[in-house]
Amino acid sequence: METDLRLESSLWIGNRRYRAVLTGWYFNWTEVDKKNRDKKTIAVPVAEVVGVEEGRVEILLQKLVEDTDKDFTVFYVKRSNSGGSSGLLWRLGRTQFSCPSRVLRDQWTKHLRTALKTHGPLRPHRLLVFINPFGGKRKARKIFHSVVAPLFELAGISSHVIVTERANQARDHLLKKDLTDFDGVVCVGGDGMFSEVLHGLIGRTQQEAGLCENDPTVTLHPCPLHIGIIPAGSTDCVCYATVGVIDPVTSALHIIIGDSQPLDVCSVHHASSLVSYSVSLLGYGFYGDVLAESEKHRWMGPLRYEYSGTMVYLSNRSYAGIVQYLPADPLLSSPRDKTRCLSGCSVCSRSTDRLFSHSSDSGSLYSSQFSQFSSDSEGDWVSVEGRFKCVSLTCMSSSCPRSPLGLSPSAHLADGTGDLILVWDTHPLGFLKFLYRHTSTQDQFDLPFVEVHRVKAVRFSAPSGKEEEGYEEIGGLSGGIDEEERGYDETESSSGSQQHLTERVRGREMTNEPKTPSPFLCGLCCSKTPAASVWNCDGEILPFTEILCRIHGQLVRLYARGIEDGAAVHSSEESDKSERTCILHK
Ligand SMILES: CCCCCCCCCCCCC/C=C/[C@@H](O)[C@H](CO)NC(=O)CCCCCCCCCCCCCCC
Ligand SMILES: Nc1ncnc2c1ncn2[C@@H]1O[C@H](COP(=O)(O)OP(=O)(O)OP(=O)(O)O)[C@@H](O)[C@H]1O
Numbered sequence: 001m002e003t004d005l006r007l008e009s010s011l012w013i014g015n016r017r018y019r020a021v022l023t024g025w026y027f028n029w030t031e032v033d034k035k036n037r038d039k040k041t042i043a044v045p046v047a048e049v050v051g052v053e054e055g056r057v058e059i060l061l062q063k064l065v066e067d068t069d070k071d072f073t074v075f076y077v078k079r080s081n082s083g084g085s086s087g088l089l090w091r092l093g094r095t096q097f098s099c100p101s102r103v104l105r106d107q108w109t110k111h112l113r114t115a116l117k118t119h120g121p122l123r124p125h126r127l128l129v130f131i132n133p134f135g136g137k138r139k140a141r142k143i144f145h146s147v148v149a150p151l152f153e154l155a156g157i158s159s160h161v162i163v164t165e166r167a168n169q170a171r172d173h174l175l176k177k178d179l180t181d182f183d184g185v186v187c188v189g190g191d192g193m194f195s196e197v198l199h200g201l202i203g204r205t206q207q208e209a210g211l212c213e214n215d216p217t218v219t220l221h222p223c224p225l226h227i228g229i230i231p232a233g234s235t236d237c238v239c240y241a242t243v244g245v246i247d248p249v250t251s252a253l254h255i256i257i258g259d260s261q262p263l264d265v266c267s268v269h270h271a272s273s274l275v276s277y278s279v280s281l282l283g284y285g286f287y288g289d290v291l292a293e294s295e296k297h298r299w300m301g302p303l304r305y306e307y308s309g310t311m312v313y314l315s316n317r318s319y320a321g322i323v324q325y326l327p328a329d330p331l332l333s334s335p336r337d338k339t340r341c342l343s344g345c346s347v348c349s350r351s352t353d354r355l356f357s358h359s360s361d362s363g364s365l366y367s368s369q370f371s372q373f374s375s376d377s378e379g380d381w382v383s384v385e386g387r388f389k390c391v392s393l394t395c396m397s398s399s400c401p402r403s404p405l406g407l408s409p410s411a412h413l414a415d416g417t418g419d420l421i422l423v424w425d426t427h428p429l430g431f432l433k434f435l436y437r438h439t440s441t442q443d444q445f446d447l448p449f450v451e452v453h454r455v456k457a458v459r460f461s462a463p464s465g466k467e468e469e470g471y472e473e474i475g476g477l478s479g480g481i482d483e484e485e486r487g488y489d490e491t492e493s494s495s496g497s498q499q500h501l502t503e504r505v506r507g508r509e510m511t512n513e514p515k516t517p518s519p520f521l522c523g524l525c526c527s528k529t530p531a532a533s534v535w536n537c538d539g540e541i542l543p544f545t546e547i548l549c550r551i552h553g554q555l556v557r558l559y560a561r562g563i564e565d566g567a568a569v570h571s572s573e574e575s576d577k578s579e580r581t582c583i584l585h586k
């Protein structure tokens with residue numbers, strides 16, 4: 001009987017009788033009417049049971065309302081519509097059961113707990129938690145102690161909590177301190193806090209494996225510890241793009257049940273050294289300038305981005321650059337294929353096999369593909385040159401509340417590729433259209449001055465002399481060049497027609513010719529503007545313009561499962577229209 005988890009008996013919820021069944025994978029209960037007919041069934045996957053307690057227990061507070069010896073309470077994941085966000089909100093469901101005897105009650109709690117151990121092998125027992133008290137709206141500490149800690153306690157997770165006192169404390173801790181007892185690391189904060197944890201864990205893993213992070217051709221070791229994100233920042237892009245909602249309870253429940261979502265990471269190098277890692281946005285031009293401007297207005301909190309975005313938009317800048325990229329296999333997927341990477345994504349699952357099936361060979365498939373990167377031959381690298389409003393590289397969709405489908409709506413979380421978005425210099429209204437489309441379902445890539453490529457690696461440099469040149473005059477809203485002036489047609493801008501060793505020059509063709517300033521924006525725009533922008537690397541400014549980036553497939557794992565498709569989950573029980581726990585109507 002110890003190995004057989006199946007248990008079936010009559011149980012009561014209030015004065016209604018239920019037939020409760022615990023099979024290997026599900027715990028379900030079916031209401032039985034007076035004529036012994038089955039009514040509706042509620043089925044909870046054992047993997048989504050949060051905890052089992054003796055007695056009648058209240059949610060969160062663990063306050064015993066009644067300590068009867070015939071009752072037990074089951075806590076589990078309950079889904080509800082998020083009302084606007086792309087994913088589903090998770091809530092803590094609770095059902096109190098009464099048994100005819102204490103013996104049966106003990107049998108139920110014992111079986112349920114054994115089932116939890118069997119079906120939750122990745123559930124964390126001990127977590128290292130970093131709280132940034134200054135992130136976002138400065139509510140991280142409160143969010144953790146009032147919402148997350150009680151859930152962890154209920155699930156029997158012990159946590160070692162560190163409230164940070166300085167930037168990079170979490171990264172340094174992960175690089176140096178003993179981590180042996182921990183199953184995972186949780187950050188309570190925004191993308192910047194996540195980035196610290198990411199850098200600490202990747203660095204620590206490579207140190208222990210004796211690998212050199214500076215070498216872009218090295219196949220890095222995946223991190224053994226999972227990362228959990230409790231969102232409490234300004235953008236929370238990584239949380240939104242991997243869970244689908246920004247909600248501390250949902251994220252805490254994903255951590256508790258030990259969900260596991262692999263994530264691609266881009267390493268950024270300059271002059272044979274690692275500069276940084278990025279998962280969400282490596283952006284030059286507009287996004288670099290917005291970040292640089294927003295740092296001056298941190299006191300505004302999350303609104304600093306809207307303010308700085310508007311100021312940078314009005315300054316109408318574009319930058320000269322040379323972009324080279326190594327395209328990914330176009331047969332596997334495309335950034336224009338209108339698919340979305342959702343929970344259980346088949347493109348990502350196939351990538352797992354591709355990325356890791358040869359990893360035991362000394363020259364793995366992935367390394368050998370990437371060896372083109374270091375070899376003398378330029379292989380399949382494509383090179384383009386011109387003036388850009390922005391150049392962005394993202395390893396995932398980078399959806400966030402500002403842009404619910406993200407920078408690249410069809411990008412994948414764990415396919416070993418990134419999407420390179422090139423926005424050529426254009427008229428300010430065209431660029432506004434591009435930005436505005438990020439806020440809706442309209443295709444931001446369906447514009448003649450935008451192209452998107454699925455890539456494995458990217459190089460960027462400013463044309464010689466640009467970095468040192470300092471400043472050039474800029475124009476206001478009347479600046480930019482029209483399509484005729486650019487001299488290329490719309491079909492050329494699609495990512496489909498790739499040529500071998502392509503070299504193209506577009507945009508303002510590297511001249512320094514100043515644009516005409518808008519008379520009504522003179523005060524704002526007639527100032528000098530730098531000839532080079534800066535790189536925004538997941539919200540940090542990089543100190544170099546010339547960089548080399550490589551995507552490392554599935555380098556880290558998050559306590560998440562990707563965005564759940566709301567439409568694919570069964571609908572509700574009459575009493576709770578929003579409940580999404582599997583309910584099977586008879
Ligand atoms: C007309 C409405 C246009 C709305 C355009 C929305 C585009 C939003 C795209 C957001 C992509 C976020 C990617 C994630 C990046 C994170 O790793 C990083 C760290 O948290 N966040 C930022 O760098 C923070 C980057 C924040 C960028 C915000 C840009 C806001 C632009 C506002 C432009 C207004 C123009 C108005 C003209 C009158
Ligand atoms: N105690 C601290 N004092 C000052 N800075 C800190 C502290 N702890 C962490 N930081 C730094 O604060 C930066 C921003 O934090 P965080 O990402 O949590 O919030 P945010 O910037 O508001 O949100 P987002 O990154 O989502 O835009 C991080 O880069 C982190 O390195």
Ligand SMILES: [Ca+2]
Nearest residue numbers: 264395412417
């Ligand atoms: Ca990817």
